[in-house]
Amino acid sequence: MHRHLPLRARLALLTALAVALAVAAAAVTCWVLTRNQLREQMDRTLATTGTPFLNPRGGPSSIITSICTQPAPPFQRGLLTFQVIKADGWSCAQVGNSGEPTGSVPVTAADQAVAAGDKRVDFHDATTRDGRHVRVMTQHVGRDIAVSVSRPLGEIESSLDSLAAWLAVVSAIGVLGAATLGLLVARAALKPVDRLTDAAEHIARTEDLDTVIPIAGKDEIARLGRSFNAMTASLKASRLRQQRLIADAGHELRTPLTSLRTNTDLLLRSEQTGRPIPAADKERLLHNVKAQLVELSDLVGDLLLLARPEQVPSGPPTTSAPLHTAIDRAVNRARLRAPDAQIEVDTTAWYVRGEPAALERAVVNLLDNALKFGGTEGAVEVRLADGELTVRDHGPGIAADDVPYVFERFWRAPAARGLPGSGLGLAIVARTVADAGGTVALEPAPGGGTIARLRLPGTTS
Numbered sequence: 001m002h003r004h005l006p007l008r009a010r011l012a013l014l015t016a017l018a019v020a021l022a023v024a025a026a027a028v029t030c031w032v033l034t035r036n037q038l039r040e041q042m043d044r045t046l047a048t049t050g051t052p053f054l055n056p057r058g059g060p061s062s063i064i065t066s067i068c069t070q071p072a073p074p075f076q077r078g079l080l081t082f083q084v085i086k087a088d089g090w091s092c093a094q095v096g097n098s099g100e101p102t103g104s105v106p107v108t109a110a111d112q113a114v115a116a117g118d119k120r121v122d123f124h125d126a127t128t129r130d131g132r133h134v135r136v137m138t139q140h141v142g143r144d145i146a147v148s149v150s151r152p153l154g155e156i157e158s159s160l161d162s163l164a165a166w167l168a169v170v171s172a173i174g175v176l177g178a179a180t181l182g183l184l185v186a187r188a189a190l191k192p193v194d195r196l197t198d199a200a201e202h203i204a205r206t207e208d209l210d211t212v213i214p215i216a217g218k219d220e221i222a223r224l225g226r227s228f229n230a231m232t233a234s235l236k237a238s239r240l241r242q243q244r245l246i247a248d249a250g251h252e253l254r255t256p257l258t259s260l261r262t263n264t265d266l267l268l269r270s271e272q273t274g275r276p277i278p279a280a281d282k283e284r285l286l287h288n289v290k291a292q293l294v295e296l297s298d299l300v301g302d303l304l305l306l307a308r309p310e311q312v313p314s315g316p317p318t319t320s321a322p323l324h325t326a327i328d329r330a331v332n333r334a335r336l337r338a339p340d341a342q343i344e345v346d347t348t349a350w351y352v353r354g355e356p357a358a359l360e361r362a363v364v365n366l367l368d369n370a371l372k373f374g375g376t377e378g379a380v381e382v383r384l385a386d387g388e389l390t391v392r393d394h395g396p397g398i399a400a401d402d403v404p405y406v407f408e409r410f411w412r413a414p415a416a417r418g419l420p421g422s423g424l425g426l427a428i429v430a431r432t433v434a435d436a437g438g439t440v441a442l443e444p445a446p447g448g449g450t451i452a453r454l455r456l457p458g459t460t461s
Contacts (some may be wrong), residue, residue, distance in 0.1 A: 002025065002170075007185060007186070007188060007190065007193075008071055008186040009183075010178075010187050011182060011183075011185075011186035011189075011190075011409075012179050012180075012182040012183035014182075015180070015181070015182025015185070015186075016176075016178050016179035016182060018064065018174055018178075019174060019175055019178030019241040020171070020174075020175045020178075021180075022169040023170075023305060024176060024327075025048075026170050027167040027170075030163075031160065031163060031164055031167060032166060034159075034160065034163055035156075035160055038159065038160070040158070042135050042151060042156065043123050043135070043149070043166040044138065046123075046135065046149050046150075046151055047137060048138040052186060052242075056278075059314050061393045063084060063145070063147060063242065064084050064092070064145070065280075067082045067083070067084050067092065067093075067094050067147070068092040068093075068094070072458060073394070076197060080149055080150070080151055080337045081093060081094060081106060081128075081134070081149070081150045081151075082094045082148070082149055083104055083113070083147070083148045083150070084145065084146075084147055084375045085107055085111045085114075085115050085138065085145070085146045085147070086115055086144055086145055086146075087112055087116040087143075087144035087145075088112075090106050090183070091104065091107050092104075093105075099192070102245075104128065104129050104133060105126045105127075105128055105129075105136055105148060105150050106126065106129070108308075110122045110124060110138070111138045111146060111148060113234070114138045114139065114143055114146045115138050115140065115144055115146035116139055116144055117144070119140070120139070120140055121135070121138065121139045121140070121245050122136065122137070122138045123133045123135070123137050123138075123220050124136055124138075125301055128148065128150070131371065132152050132154070133152065133153040133154070133157065134150040134151060134152050134153055134154075135150065135153055135440070136149070137149050137150075141452075149180060161319055176425045186359060187243070188397075189221075192221040192222075192224075192225060193221065193224075195213055195214075195225075196213060196224065196225060197230055199211050199213050199228065200228075201347065203232065207237050209232050209233075210236070211241060212229055212232070213225045213228055213229055213231060215229070231405060250455070255291045255295070257296070258287060259288070259292055260293070260296070263285045263288050263289050263292070264289065266285060266318075267282070267285060267286075269300050270282075277292055286309070291322055296426075299446075320351050320352070321351065321352055321353070321354050321355065321356040321359055322349065322350070322351055322356075322457060323346040323351065323352050323359060323384065323389070323458065324348065324349050324350055324384055325352045325382055326343070326345070326356055326359040326360040326363055327345070327347050327363050327382060329360050329369055329387065330360050330361075330363035330364040331343055331345055331363075331367065331382060333360075333364055334364060334367040334368065337368070337371075338371050341371055341380060342379040342380065343367070343379075343380045343382060343384065344381045344384070345382045346384070346385075346426050347350065347382070347383070347384035347386060348382075348385055348460070349460055349461065350384060350386075350387055350456075350458050351458050351459050351460070351461065352387075352436060352438075352456040352457065352458035353436060353437065353455070353457070353458065354432075354435065354436035356431045358436075358454070359436070361428065362428065362429045362432040362433060362454075365387070365425035365426065365428055365429050366389075366426075366429060366454070367380065367382070367391060368425060369391070369425055369426060370391050370393035370395075370450070370452070371393070372389035373393055373395040373396065373450065374393025374394050374395035374449060377429065379393075379394055380392065380393050385456065387401075387455055387456055387458055388451055388452055388453060388454070388455050389452075389453075389454040389455075389456075390447055390450075391451070391453065391454075392445050392447040392450070392451040393449045393450055394445075394448060395448075395449050395450065396448075396449075397444050397445065397448055397449055397450050398442055398444055398450045400444070403442060403443065406426055406442050407426045407427055407429070407430040407440070407442075408427060426442075429454075433454060433456065436456055437456070437457055438454065438455050438456035438457065439454075440453065440454045440455075441453050
């Protein structure tokens with residue numbers, strides 16, 4: 001049932017319960033210690049008060065005479081009761097002024113053992129024949145005779161009852177105070193959590209990811225606030241990347257779609273008006289339509305690849321792939337696209353952790369980039385040694401100001417904006433290499449041209 005209570009109420013309840021247990025333990029301990037202390041004090045009083053009566057002149061016979069035949073002194077009445085006990089269980093108690101016993105106590109086996117001399121003294125509680133609770137001290141005096149001295153426990157029981165009542169009142173006040181204090185402390189401690197809750201509800205209601213929670217201190221609540229701010233910042237960055245991807249994709253798709261629609265309109269108008277287009281022009285239009293469809297297909301494929309959520313790596317990929325084989329396949333594909341290209345290949349065996357198809361696509365993109373800027377008839381040098389793949393072209397090179405942006409989605413250098421392509425190839429390379437735990441960079445090559453360096457951890461076998 002407590003699970004349905006608010007967190008503040010649960011904290012206050014747990015605080016009150018903990019304080020109640022502590023107060024109860026302290027109260028019981030106090031009561032027991034007080035009771036034991038009072039009993040010990042009464043035992044000392046019995047021993048001190050009864051000593052003159054337990055050692056009269058004349059021995060045991062005089063004790064029997066003084067106790068069993070003489071009335072109790074006035075100062076003693078109601079406080080002390082003396083009783084003679086024999087080992088066989090016979091007893092007689094001191095009588096009052098009326099001649100009646102002042103409160104004899106039933107003889108116990110312990111009393112008989114003391115009378116027989118098996119024990120020197122014994123303290124115990126008892127109930128008199130008239131129903132009073134008393135504390136009894138029985139002491140051996142000689143010749144199978146013992147004398148017991150008893151004193152009523154009423155004054156101790158009354159004090160203990162008063163103490164128990166006061167302890168109960170104080171405990172109740174303590175528990176109520178602890179519950180109130182716990183509720184106040186819970187409210188103060190949960191204010192940062194309230195701010196987090198309000199912020200989360202505000203974001204859920206308005207989708208405003210600019211919300212920032214002020215952080216103070218280094219405790220767990222502050223850590224939670226920092227984590228929340230980091231989460232909203234990540235969500236905001238993800239949304240910005242998504243919006244940018246959509247905007248850039250729409251911009252890139254607009255050009256081929258516009259050209260495709262224009263060519264299709266020309267073909268349809270020719271058929272509708274009965275004015276045929278010359279065969280050469282029609283063939284050129286159809287080739288353009290096919291090229292635009294291929295461009296659209298490639299662009300959509302690249303977008304789907306880049307739109308996949310980036311996963312936090314839990315460890316290196318488990319699939320072992322021969323990078324040198326992926327390079328050979330990528331070179332063969334590049335030669336099919338550019339038959340006149342001069343591609344020099346020099347590779348050694350290198351096995352990495354990654355997906356073979358993804359690695360091959362990354363190398364193809366590097367080769368396409370080199371052939372695009374180096375010229376299809378220029379030489380492209382491909383080298384793989386000690387886990388480092390280099391792809392060099394001999395084109396105009398890359399400007400130093402463009403280096404930080406070459407792996408961003410849809411980015412193109414000003415000199416390349418008239419060339420075919422979507423600006424996604426190098427972004428796919430960067431994504432694939434990062435998934436495989438490697439690095440990639442473009443830099444100006446000595447003597448002109450551009451060199452791409454791709455490093456992947458792996459082994460030679």
